[in-house]
Amino acid sequence: MPIITFANSKGGAGKTTAVLLLATELCRRGYRVDVLDADPQQWFSRWHDVSGGKVRNMTVVSYVTESSLADRIADSKARADYTIIDLPGVRSPLLARALGHSDHVLIPVQGCAMDAQGGAHVLEMLKFLADKAKIRIPHSVVLTRVNPLVTTRALMAVRQLLASRNVHVLDTPIIERAAFRDIFDIGGTLQDLDPVRVSNLDKAQENARAFAHEVLARVWGRVTDELAAADIERRTSEAAA
Ligand SMILES: Nc1ncnc2c1ncn2[C@@H]1O[C@H](COP(=O)(O)OP(=O)(O)OP(=O)(O)O)[C@@H](O)[C@H]1O
Numbered sequence: 001m002p003i004i005t006f007a008n009s010k011g012g013a014g015k016t017t018a019v020l021l022l023a024t025e026l027c028r029r030g031y032r033v034d035v036l037d038a039d040p041q042q043w044f045s046r047w048h049d050v051s052g053g054k055v056r057n058m059t060v061v062s063y064v065t066e067s068s069l070a071d072r073i074a075d076s077k078a079r080a081d082y083t084i085i086d087l088p089g090v091r092s093p094l095l096a097r098a099l100g101h102s103d104h105v106l107i108p109v110q111g112c113a114m115d116a117q118g119g120a121h122v123l124e125m126l127k128f129l130a131d132k133a134k135i136r137i138p139h140s141v142v143l144t145r146v147n148p149l150v151t152t153r154a155l156m157a158v159r160q161l162l163a164s165r166n167v168h169v170l171d172t173p174i175i176e177r178a179a180f181r182d183i184f185d186i187g188g189t190l191q192d193l194d195p196v197r198v199s200n201l202d203k204a205q206e207n208a209r210a211f212a213h214e215v216l217a218r219v220w221g222r223v224t225d226e227l228a229a230a231d232i233e234r235r236t237s238e239a240a241a
Pocket residue numbers: 008010011012013014015016017018039043087088089090144145146174175176177178180181184
């Protein structure tokens with residue numbers, strides 16, 4: 001089943017946050033999800049620990065290194081519907097290796113020039129793999145930490161730059177939301193947070209749903225009937241709740 005890797009060689013682009021949103025949303029939909037935490041800082045594993053080490057349908061594999069990656073992926077393929085890899089925000093041989101194993105690479109990019117550089121490095125590596133090794137790995141940029149109220153000049157510049165280079169950018173950006181920060185401190189999923197304490201929780205949940213939906217559509221090439229049916233069922237049951 002698909003291996004989805006989040007990569008940006010600059011730190012703080014929003015990789016781990018995006019991994020968490022996708023992983024928890026897929027688990028909520030009933031898929032078995034493995035997250036391979038290949039960041040020595042272990043931010044994802046720490047969230048999992050804060051969550052009591054138990055999130056329904058999720059297995060977190062910590063301390064994945066360049067030398068153990070292939071084995072951990074093989075283990076994961078045998079049990080999970082989706083394998084998601086969280087990488088550190090640095091240039092490393094691990095990055096190239098993880099890209100090579102991936103069915104889809106997501107490149108979180110903040111709407112600022114520095115961050116776009118880390119994204120550009122990953123895009124260059126993907127191009128190198130395609131040109132030299134004839135390995136074409138589908139990939140998309142996801143814009144992160146986007147201000148919910150204004151479309152900034154910097155963000156528009158990043159979108160234009162990527163479009164001019166024929167890089168696919170997800171329609172759904174990840175918005176800057178308190179819920180996406182709080183969840184790392186509180187643990188659990190967006191569904192477990194208290195809407196009284198966390199502002200705009202409903203909007204954060206909807207953002208995570210739309211993001212996961214678009215990722216699945218990209219990974220599978222289209223919105224399958226199964227996906228559409230699952231979404232209709234979910235919306236109906238939520239409306240009834
Ligand atoms: N959409 C968002 N809304 C609010 N805060 C966010 C959002 N995305 C990221 N952050 C915050 O920005 C910081 C960096 O995000 P994150 O850890 O996801 O980035 P990263 O790319 O995984 O970083 P690293 O390269 O260090 O692993 C964190 O404090 C996180 O809580």
